Amino acid sequence: MAQNGLYKRAAIVGIGETEYSRDSGRSELTLALDAITAAVRDAGLAPKDIDGLLKFQVDANSEGEIAGCLGMDHLRFYGELGGAGTAGCGLVAHAAAAVATGLANNVVVYRAMNGRSGRRYGRGEVTMRGGSGLGAFTEPYGQLVPQQGLAMLARRHMHQYGTTSRQFGAVSVALRAHANLNPKATFYTTPLTLEDHQNSRYVVEPFRLFDCCLETDGACAVVVTTAERARDLPNTPAFVLSAGQCLPGYRGPLPDVTYANARTLAPGLFAGAGVTPQDINVAQIYDHFSAMVIFALEDYGFCKKGEGGPFVEEGNIQWPNGRLPVNTAGGHLSEAYLHVMNHMNEAVRQLRGASTAQVQDAELVLVDSGIGAGALILGR
């Protein structure tokens, strides 16, 4: 029984993306325009139909430039979301709330960045924190980038539950196998074995090179509209069944550092869609680091706490035979690092039956943007 006012009120009806590269040779504005144009066309709409635009706070483009370049003269809803890369699911939720209440009819959510040739997140070239000082507790000690903080959580998970580097590697290997089926993926033609993973250098212990996500130049966009309009448009709608957010990095009531925000968010998320974790057919999980997929699997309730390592090692996240195929286009580890918006597009493709690692009769997809910073359940 669905308990929320968003249930099937809105749907993703268009998806678009640029090529993924290490050096786009183009501005982030051009990337944004290309991905948005592709998504709007995919939706069967024209840019002038778009009256809402939501952006990542860290996205360098301004709404005015995008609207001006594309002729969106009637933009009447806009906003943004912080938390750096974790904003994707929350933004789609905000778009869904906007169209459900008539603040807009057709809302674009996008992410565009030259994440490799421009500012690189993994090098501390982008300020990740608010202006008022949380970094004061960590930055003077040299903790500047996400992999440093999250490595400590991963280490604790290993200590507490016996999770191993080979289990982290099982995530990387499974996602690489999915990328090897996806011609758009950065690592389409490059296989990865567990031995490759185990032989790769440490970036920050216990994270090896192949535990860490890509750096990508590119852009992705989606179009969200009302359920009624969605039924008149060309593609199978990906309905928003339920959505939730938690503050990334804010631990609130979590018992210890091996738990992620997904733990707080999951009960409301599943209740809102009227489903359980066992009903989900395929998951798109924010994989900045392989270990974080294990945290997410546990904290959303796909397996018991501490059993994420064995869960992935047993092949449960690998298409086609796994119980819950994860990141079926390759994810951040092997497709592209577009701050979950490439996952969003893949979630929609799964519901359309158009993935290169298609889960048969996929009806329900979970999308996670940051171990519970945001999450969606999308359905046909």
Next chain:
Amino acid sequence: MAQNGLYKRAAIVGIGETEYSRDSGRSELTLALDAITAAVRDAGLAPKDIDGLLKFQVDANSEGEIAGCLGMDHLRFYGELGGAGTAGCGLVAHAAAAVATGLANNVVVYRAMNGRSGRRYGRGEVTMRGGSGLGAFTEPYGQLVPQQGLAMLARRHMHQYGTTSRQFGAVSVALRAHANLNPKATFYTTPLTLEDHQNSRYVVEPFRLFDCCLETDGACAVVVTTAERARDLPNTPAFVLSAGQCLPGYRGPLPDVTYANARTLAPGLFAGAGVTPQDINVAQIYDHFSAMVIFALEDYGFCKKGEGGPFVEEGNIQWPNGRLPVNTAGGHLSEAYLHVMNHMNEAVRQLRGASTAQVQDAELVLVDSGIGAGALILGR
């Protein structure tokens, strides 16, 4: 006939503010916490009841710090809005959409800044533009701050419609008279005559000193909840009847520079509430500069285009006898410059019958945050 899905689905049920000063002696975080605490208490709620938090993109505080300091352990909706000071109405609209669709139950919207003792907007100490370069067309020529760009629009208005500096002054004088009734206003004890205005120095021609808003240290906050919950809380609810946004600075289909975004936004705004401009009892208008009130009065349709100058000169915006009292607490010109959030609180006071310049039986209030960048119609 209301045409939008927000109509009376949400209400502002709590308001709070700090003292307004030129040197708070406190951090912007402390200011935010004080205003939020006051608003939550005013709503008859506790901080733990707050599960949504929306901020101005330019606000220096982080959601995590605010949540941590106040014990908001169950925050499940958050976001922000750019456009610098113009975000207030849009954020309340987003909050209304969130509670209407169940993304959250009780959402705080706040603004906290040391706008005088800290970074000063009027000096170009705050970056007002996105990172991707619109400023490249103006900043090399020395146009760094809002008063410079808007002065050119005001000059054109004078040229095209015969608007005068004395008419700009009529706005400043009317709002000062309102501030002289409001003990919290910066200029509570300081009167202003039209001669004072005419004798004041130019800041940027045609803007004289008293055409320009204050710089303020302080904070304001509101609590938005559902209409159902609002009826069980202690205060008279200020229901959100209609809301709209336009991109600040994006001119879209506007005919010339004497028109503001309010022109684009107004038809949907009034239709959404099922009312006309003539039905509005009191208006709270973003008055960074006196002339911008004249633009807003015209473009929302309170008077004809080009007749804003005579409209204000004839006393129509002054309490108690004006046809449409404007900024009844003194506004940005004479109460405080808190990016329309002090206007928001005054709008709610008018609907509660609690203003120091109370419009009798006020039923409908228009709030504008940036000549149409955002607008709300609130009602009892």
